[in-house]
Amino acid sequence: MKVEKLVVGEMQANCYLAWDEQSKEAVVIDPGGDADTIVDAISRNSLKVIHIIDTHAHVDHVGANDLIRQKTEASLFIHSADVSLLQDLELNLSQMLGREKNFLPPTGVLEDKDKLKLKGFDLEVLHTPGHTPGSVCLYGDGRLFSGDTLFAGGVGRTDLPGGNFKQLKDSLEHKILKLSDKVVVYPGHGPNTTIGKERRDNPFLAS
């Protein structure tokens, strides 16, 4: 799997393109904004985008959903518990950020342990509620796309509508800490890290 990170939108969210080098089949994870930048990266790498996946429905991660769907005709997936947030200006935070916006419903919904299959790699869905009820991490090929569940040295906020700190702690303990130390983590904001580094250094993962 090859990965390119694009930092998009006012909130500097990480959008990831992940693809199989041979077939060029790709997923776009969290198209949060700057649709032109994302479309440029797709064509620069000659990618065929099969799926768009939102790790959760906050506007800084879904802002360019509809434009990227139009340009690529890819299917859009989000966890079932975050579907309603796409249409909810308060819960998707677009109201709070001063640009009220809602988004089209997904093509299909994700549930825990679902596998998205592409040529060359699979992505397994880990339902990790806490930041939002339908937050997910995507795991495949020794990599974890962690959305706003886990950052280098931190975790996602749980004080926003729908957030729940106890759920986040449970998600970290029962899903994230089960992974091997070698797994490379690609968070929704900020730099990459590894599970091993976070297990050692992240104060929120300390037992």
Ligand SMILES: [Fe+2]
């Ligand atoms: Fe978020």
